[in-house]
Amino acid sequence: MFACQRNSYLKELKSVVLSCKSVAGKYHVILDDTVLFPEGGGQPDDRGKIGDIDVEKVFRDGSKAIHVTSKPVKENEPYVCSVDWSRRFDHMQQHSGQHLLSAVADFKYGFKTTSWDLGSKISNVEFDVPKISQHEIDEIEEECNQRIMEHRNIVVHLMTKDEAMELEEVKTRGLPDGVVDNIRVIEIQGVEKNMCCGTHLSNTSEIQAIKLLHTESMRGGTRLFFLVGNRVVAKLASCIENEVKLSKILSTGPDGHLKSIEKIHKSSRDLQRNCKAFLREIAKLEASKVVETAKLQGYICKHRDDGDMDYINVFVNELKEHTKDCVVMVSAGETKTGGMFVINGPENIVAAIGPKISEMLEGKGGGKKNRYQGKANSFKKLPDVRKLVEESLRL
16 A cells, blocks of 8 residues: 555655666656655556656556656665645545445435546546436535535554455455455445545535536446536636626627527527528529539639538539530639539549549549539649649540
């Protein structure tokens, strides 16, 4: 058991370097003891320093903790090792909060925790139920925060295998192979006991608060996303900042944001419908203007930056009604970012030039008979496309 597990609040520790080996351009350092927690129990590893050298990663190798650095340290020499306390305390809050959340969800509704993930911004617990209602989420959150206010101690116990097996949680999950003694069990007094190797707070009051966010289905179970402690405060600050910005943009207070956005959204949908209608009319007009040119030269190449698929289809269909055996190449979208294109004409020509044009436009597509349709990633080579269409008529 490492020093960081014996005392999660330990920020520094003088340790002796037992070995320092070069591995794939990095150095793997083993200390006689460590204040840096290696990944385990769903908790990410710590960051910190050995002397003034940054520790980039900590992982387990059996009973040893491997500290990965970019510089070597001297073997058999003592170093003052320190932990990134802000990161560690955040992990302690999230981990103790997860224990409390899992215990309350089990007690109130029988939801069993199957896994959990301590994310860099948002964490989640996966429960063995297909769905969790909003009412259940609200009740679990309320009880979690009640337990936090009750100032319950969080205690670490070291148990033998026989003692640990008397705990329902341990019996349910099972013990790792080869484990005999010094099994670490975390107790939230009056709430739960659970086997765990991670670092934890000493009292529920340090959890500060738990906010349950949303759920998603996963492998027949349900993931519940949550924030704990300082992450709740940071989220609230971010929401308030966004409220202030939106109030300026929308010229209304937070209570009017939803109504204003709904109004804007409706106006946007109306504008989109009108724009599509206008584009279809423009397509008809533009097609009618090039009918004689298409008949004369046997092809038409047309591009419109603000066009869409409706514009392309209307343009192609309008020309089909007035021309025969004419090759029509129509594209729509920004030159740099691309868009859609359609080639219509005699089947043998379309089959021959379709894949070539798709390649020129850095896209992909397909078709059958007299139509080839694709998506382009760039329209920079449209002049070359026009030349290819011209040449196809001479073959």
